[in-house]
Amino acid sequence: MTLVARVAAAKATGNLGPLIDVIPYAKFLGLNGTVVDDELITTMAFLPTNIGNPALPALHGGTLGALLESAAIFQLLWAAETVVLPKTITITVDYLRSAAPVDTYARGVIVRHGRRVANVSVEAWQDDRARPVATAHAHFLVMADS
Amino acid sequence: MSTDDDDQARRERRAQWNRMFAANVPHNVALGIEILELGAEHAVFRLPYAAHLIGNVETGVLHGGAITALLDACSGAAVFGALPKPQPIATLDLRIDYLRPGAAGKDILARATCYRVTRNVAFTRAVAYHDDPDDPIASAAGTFMLATKLGKVGGTP
Numbered sequence: 276m277t278l279v280a281r282v283a284a285a286k287a288t289g290n291l292g293p294l295i296d297v298i299p300y301a302k303f304l305g306l307n308g309t310v311v312d313d314e315l316i317t318t319m320a321f322l323p324t325n326i327g328n329p330a331l332p333a334l335h336g337g338t339l340g341a342l343l344e345s346a347a348i349f350q351l352l353w354a355a356e357t358v359v360l361p362k363t364i365t366i367t368v369d370y371l372r373s374a375a376p377v378d379t380y381a382r383g384v385i386v387r388h389g390r391r392v393a394n395v396s397v398e399a400w401q402d403d404r405a406r407p408v409a410t411a412h413a414h415f416l417v418m419a420d421s
Numbered sequence: 422m423s424t425d426d427d428d429q430a431r432r433e434r435r436a437q438w439n440r441m442f443a444a445n446v447p448h449n450v451a452l453g454i455e456i457l458e459l460g461a462e463h464a465v466f467r468l469p470y471a472a473h474l475i476g477n478v479e480t481g482v483l484h485g486g487a488i489t490a491l492l493d494a495c496s497g498a499a500v501f502g503a504l505p506k507p508q509p510i511a512t513l514d515l516r517i518d519y520l521r522p523g524a525a526g527k528d529i530l531a532r533a534t535c536y537r538v539t540r541n542v543a544f545t546r547a548v549a550y551h552d553d554p555d556d557p558i559a560s561a562a563g564t565f566m567l568a569t570k571l572g573k574v575g576g577t578p
Contacts (some may be wrong), residue, residue: 299475324451335448336512337490363485367516413424
């Protein structure tokens with residue numbers, strides 16, 4: 276199945292499974308995405324291998340970065356009329372709170388989608404959406420390969 | 422002091438760091454991250470190429486998130502290396518610039534330096550690369566909160 280077909284299948288079912296299947300690291304982190312009240316929410320299931328600090332315990336900052344970057348890319352693929360895999364140019368992650376060993380959710384908002392570059396802001400939260408554990412803003416190259 | 426003794430000491434130190442690291446950070450273990458160097462000046466980590474870390478099965482290139490985890494871990498270690506005594510730290514922010522695509526099938530190394538430590542915050546720079554730190558795949562700038570108050574290190578905060 277091509278990327279285009281996978282994105283179409285995901286959109287048709289409201290579930291990112293077909294897309295996650297071709298992203299091994301996303302699978303390894305326990306990522307999946309579903310549409311809830313017209314919003315694409317990316318979930319990172321709690322897995323013991325996602326722990327960065329067992330003393331607290333807290334999730335590894337890298338897993339939160341990967342969740343935020345993935346949620347932004349999924350949002351772009353979801354919104355796109357022509358499917359091009361966005362390439363990350365830069366991402367800045369702000370770590371706001373220590374992330375507990377539970378499921379984590381993320382939602383990306385496209386701030387600006389230009390011809391070449393898209394700007395996306397993303398929030399990740401756990402029990403309380405009003406208390407995000409990490410946020411990110413990122414720029415992606417969204418042109419077809421030249 | 423002979424070079425052999427130095428090498429022996431360095432090898433033992435490195436093995437000790439890796440044992441500590443393996444026991445303490447499950448996600449680093451899951452990624453297969455290894456410490457190659459860790460000192461007051463810089464830290465060098467290796468992320469071995471592995472199938473479960475791929476971001477795009479068509480190209481076989483590792484996922485940006487795995488590189489984020491590597492740069493975060495290596496930058497944090499550089500802070501530990503620069504601190505006069507061990508204390509808990511937490512990443513405050515991390516900016517990553519992706520400079521060029523990585524090559525499929527190749528390990529990724531990260532080299533981080535902690536270039537300033539204040540009472541509350543430490544500042545880091547890092548690069549991710551295959552063979553040459555001067556030809557990076559990604560570069561990162563990070564800040565880390567220091568959990569306990571430090572004595573005066575390198576000036577005012």
